[in-house]
Amino acid sequence: NAGVTQTPKFRVLKTGQSMTLLCAQDMNHEYMYWYRQDPGMGLRLIHYSVGEGTTAKGEVPDGYNVSRLKKQNFLLGLESAAPSQTSVYFCASSYAGITGANVLTFGAGSRLTVL
């Protein structure tokens, strides 16, 4: 049981390049989330998903796209990376049942630098 796994852990991009961050969870969680965290700041929600095939915008969705084709995977895409997207990205997932604690389980983070 690996929990929430993010790949890659580190990536350096040039402005204008595209890339995809992968989040995989093996806990059969319905909900999945992508956050970004800038130095000295809290977590800001980018996009989230409440189930396979569904996505929704969070606080800071501009410049990102997401997909949830499989329940266990939540992909975060940058179509044209900008220096302002330099950040640490965290993925999280949670159970949705009414009897569960609905606790978020986070991945270890993906550090992205855009030059």
Add this chain to the structure above:
Amino acid sequence: DAKTTQPPSMDCAEGRAANLPCNHSTISGNEYVYWYRQIHSQGPQYIIHGLKNNETNEMASLIITEDRKSSTLILPHATLRDTAVYYCIVRLRNRDDKIIFGKGTRLHILP
């Protein structure tokens, strides 16, 4: 979801109890209070949650006021390893909502 307010930073002497406050004055009746912490640059870690009653687990205690407008996370015997940013959030337990984190409280444990 209700917003929360936390002090930006706090200090606590090692071995003492650390009491971290959170204000959530607009909380609704069926929203839970959750606490997470983030050690250095790791992913945040769940600590505890509660609705009305005080809660305790192996990590901490959660005290919620009777009017539910504020709560306090208590680390009974703080150690250097408890140095972290602590986040208080409120949310419905089983709703497919956005989960918004604030900036949290940076807790410094002093040796």
